[in-house]
Amino acid sequence: RAPGAGRAVLTRHVLTVDLKDDPSVVASYLDHHKRVWPEVLRSLKASGIHGMEIYVLGRRLVMFVDTNGHDFRQTFAAHQASHPRVAEWEALMKSMQEPAPGSQPGEWWAQMQPVFRLT
DSSP, X not given: OOTTTTXXXXXXXXXXXXXXXXXXXXXXXXXXXXXXXXXXXXXXXXXXXXXXXXXXXXXEEEEEEEESSOOHHHHHHHHHTTOHHHHHHHHHHHTTEEOOTTOOTTOXXXXXXXXXXXX
């Protein structure tokens, strides 16, 4: 079998959102992510998320999400509906966030568009 044969092709989604302009909110968000609730971690994996990283600069968050080509919005909706503790976590995180400038109306985590890729 060739290397990589049978492996799912992953799609990377890059999203952004801002934390509220309050140092205590930023600190709380960062602290929560040092100890993500187990139900949330299980649900992310079960929902089809193969990898996730969140980076911060000031109050700007950038999230990299790898899925099996699924629409990340559907994946996150399934994740949020998977367990009451997951819905509680997501509501708590959203209470600390606000859409980034340039987001579309109704869009929370805005999908960023690729500009350059070195291959």
